Amino acid sequence: MTGALEAVRARRSWSKVTETAPTRAELLVLVSAAGRVADHSSLRPWRLIELRGDDRARLGAAIAEAQGDDEPSAKPLRAPLLIAVVASYRPSEKVPRWEQEAVASGVAHVLSLLLDEAGWGVIWRTGGYTRSQAVARMHGLGEDEELLGWLYVGGKPAGARPGRRKIVDARTKLHRLPAAADPASTEPGEEKPAATVGKKAKKKARKRAKKAGKKARKAERKARAQD
Secondary structure, eight states: OOHHHHHHHHOOOOSSOBSOOOOHHHHHHHHHHHTTSOOGGGOOOEEEEEEETHHHHHHHHHHHHHHTOSSOOSGGGGSSEEEEEEEEOOOOSSSOHHHHHHHHHHHHHHHHHHHHHTTEEEEEEOOTTTTOHHHHHHHTOOTTEEEEEEEEEEEOOTTOOOOOOOOOOGGGTOOOOOOOOOGGGSOTTOOOOHHHHHHHHHHHHHHHHHHHHHHHHHHHHHHHHHO
């Protein structure tokens, strides 16, 4: 089993972490590696913002403003380090916005795996306020940028239990294409079950082959007679 496979299988979300966190120097190494995700046209349509110390209190105030609360939210104080994930869209005729957002999401996911493998507890948090004007303004986002949430990062508590997420049954998620439909057997706007279409298509194909065979043999006999 490879190290990457082991890291992915062992990954879990850590909702509670200790007050230790990776340094900026440690973070830079991991961010550089996370940036190697698939990226159409190498646009690098993303950036990350690290929030430490009082930065978290500022975020709590912005969340309160977005939700109309009187008191700052204490949610950002759940971890010593928050990493805001930002989709920074680039002008491109080939790469649509949704694909650029997928790249930013990929960076965040890979970074969470790298942090977990390095011994840090991570959880990706969002909320209804994630794309509010107050929160965007607090992060200094540009017109072509959107926030995708935050990675909450801290130390893994000693004695923590393994994650409870069930193992995915890959057989229910890895599919094959449905059988190809025969255009001649389906009326415009009509859809038929894949299994039914497959059987009828094969039957028609056999009939066409048989008919073509008869026609070829008839032509051959006619040619011989003329000789």
